[in-house]
């Protein structure tokens with residue numbers, strides 16, 4: 001069953017894709033400045049470009065997750081969205097806040113603290129947007145007919161995400177305390193609440209695409225969510241090793257974060273198993289590509305590249321090197337970027353009631369982006385290993401190491417980044433070709449759609 005109000009997801013996805021393109025453009029710029037520091041150095045210094053690269057990333061991913069939530073909740077709760085108006089006002093509020101933040105960064109207005117650098121006034125607008133969102137979703141569910149595990153995990157994750165944001169808003173003069181709580185946002189977001197949200201959205205799509213029973217998918221959803229929280233919360237210790245916190249974090253962080261890949265392995269196994277046992281051949285292959293590619297790269301980027309540097313005995317050498325950047329890129333891309341793109345590819349055609357659109361360019365975008373990102377993170381990993389050896393083991397000065405040995409690696413990062421960016425270009429073009437609108441009523445969407453609904 002479809003609901004008209006699900007369409008409010010569209011502007012969220014649209015802005016999400018535009019900001020993604022902007023994020024990547026700034027990634028290329030700072031990637032180039034790494035090698036040729038003179039580029040735009042007076043106008044747009046590296047730190048400002050980096051700030052825009054990271055903050056637009058967080059923002060487009062959040063917009064994408066919100067769009068996917070707005071699409072998902074009416075269908076799960078079996079009623080129209082509580083208020084389309086609130087969703088629209090919230091969209092414009094967040095969009096204008098985002099634009100103000102990026103323009104502010106260009107003029108040096110920043111609060112510091114990587115990833116969440118919007119100045120305080122804008123923080124409050126973001127909080128207002130989050131409250132409108134939670135209220136709207138909450139009321140839809142309360143007034144709705146259904147309560148499912150997918151909804152429970154999703155709403156739990158969204159509430160946690162919003163509450164945690166508040167911990168990044170207070171400034172502590174003591175830098176150790178400041179960093180301590182900053183990680184509550186960053187780590188507990190990506191390794192806790194965002195993981196829950198991602199798992200719920202994934203479950204929603206898997207149930208519909210594979211035709212596997214809800215009971216089976218949701219049983220695993222609970223187990224994954226519990227394991228994510230059980231390992232992820234204390235896994236935060238892997239960021240407390242060297243910032244001045246008590247020594248017991250070495251043991252706690254090491255132990256719990258070593259367990260963090262377990263739910264990620266389950267997620268891969270679970271998805272592939274459900275995919276294989278699908279009962280209908282789904283026409284929307286590109287959505288499936290992104291889903292499966294996403295769980296695999298999520299596991300490699302977050303699970304493998306994270307866990308190899310998470311023990312204190314290893315991390316004391318690798319901390320803050322290009323190895324970290326390699327993990328950061330593949331984890332964010334695999335776990336969240338690919339999921340948001342999967343949601344776009346599943347939900348926009350679904351909105352129009354047809355999954356049989358032209359998929360050639362979508363497949364090209366998928367392969368170009370994934371191979372570009374895998375190659376880029378492989379280069380960063382190689383660069384990181386060389387950096388650890390020269391800088392941390394041989395004790396070579398950073399600038400010598402960078403100028404004499406890093407630039408070749410960074411050139412390859414730039415080249416692979418260009419490949420990735422070409423894929424993003426294809427994605428943007430394809431986005432505007434996806435069927436997203438229906439001129440007639442949602443449920444009069446033709447034979448194929450009906451067959452699919454029957455098989456659920």
Ligand code: HEM
Nearest residue numbers: 190238257260302306307309310319320324328331332335
């Ligand atoms: C989707 C999940 C994840 C994402 C998006 C993610 C992302 C990131 C990012 C961006 C950083 C760099 C932070 C900074 O200093 O600015 C980082 C650091 C780190 N991550 Fe993850 N991560 C994820 C999961 C994991 C997992 C599962 C583990 C371990 C099992 C892990 C272990 C680490 C460690 C040890 C560091 C610190 C590296 C250093 O010392 O510089 N991460 N992560």
Ligand code: HEM
Nearest residue numbers: 024027028030031324325328329332333337417418420421
């Ligand atoms: C053309 C593609 C891209 C290029 C050339 C690029 C380049 C860069 C550069 C130069 C940095 C700064 C590294 C440093 O300070 O040492 C960076 C940081 C970062 N980028 Fe990208 N980026 C690209 C795409 C992406 C994408 C698609 C994502 C995620 C979806 C992403 C996530 C990140 C993260 C999380 C960091 C912080 C990593 C850390 O501090 O460890 N980037 N990127």
Ligand SMILES: [Fe+2]
Nearest residue numbers: 187191236238
């Ligand atoms: Fe972490």
